[in-house]
Amino acid sequence: MKLKKFTTNFIVEDVSNSIVYYRDILGFQLEMVVDDKQKTTNEINTDQKYVFAIMSRDGIQIMLQTPDSIAEDVPAFKESSAGVSACFYLEVEGVSAYYEEVREKVEIVRELYTTWYGMQEFHIRDCNGNFIGFGERTE
Known part of the structure; x- marks a missing residue:
């Protein structure tokens, strides 16, 4: 096995708010966002609920994901505290x-x-x- 990349996946209550924070304050760019219907895009609409996003800056990536969404992917998170x-x-x-x-x-x-x-x-x-x-x- 060879390790290739380490990416942080922050569990967040509000993906849109987190995107705005990381974009407007910390200078990250939105690469991809997934809405609650599993549609992907690279732009946010404030009227839409999002469950996942990938953002980057200078080769560093972070992921933002709601608690319910990550619990669907990894059921052990249902029992995890915030x-x-x-x-x-x-x-x-x-x-x-x-x-x-x-x-x-x-x-x-x-x-x-x-x-x-x-x-x-x-x-x-x-x-x-x-x-x-x-x-x-x-x-």
């Missing part, structure tokens, strides 16, 4: 410029700082309560 105890971490180029771009638009849970291990980082909580860290190696 929330996650993890921090999703993205290594980026230009972390301080990105911090300045988003800092007034997001919930910052740790301001931009330099770690003892040589990374400049900041952490946010997204519109669904997920923790996301952004970091760049310092010289």
Whole structure:
């Protein structure tokens, strides 16, 4: 076996709201969205209910999926409680410029700082309560 890719699938209550957050605030692009009738498109309509989406930025993909939809795919999720105890971490180029771009638009849970291990980082909580860290190696 060879690992090829790692993609986060965030379980979210409102896919449309999450698409807008990741697109308008964090700079991701919508690649695909699936409505509750299993029709796919690459544009959102605010009058439509969506159950799944794929978004990307700079080769990084994330998936957004409703609890009911993922429970249909993987029945074990029916018994799972909401929330996650993890921090999703993205290594980026230009972390301080990105911090300045988003800092007034997001919930910052740790301001931009330099770690003892040589990374400049900041952490946010997204519109669904997920923790996301952004970091760049310092010289």
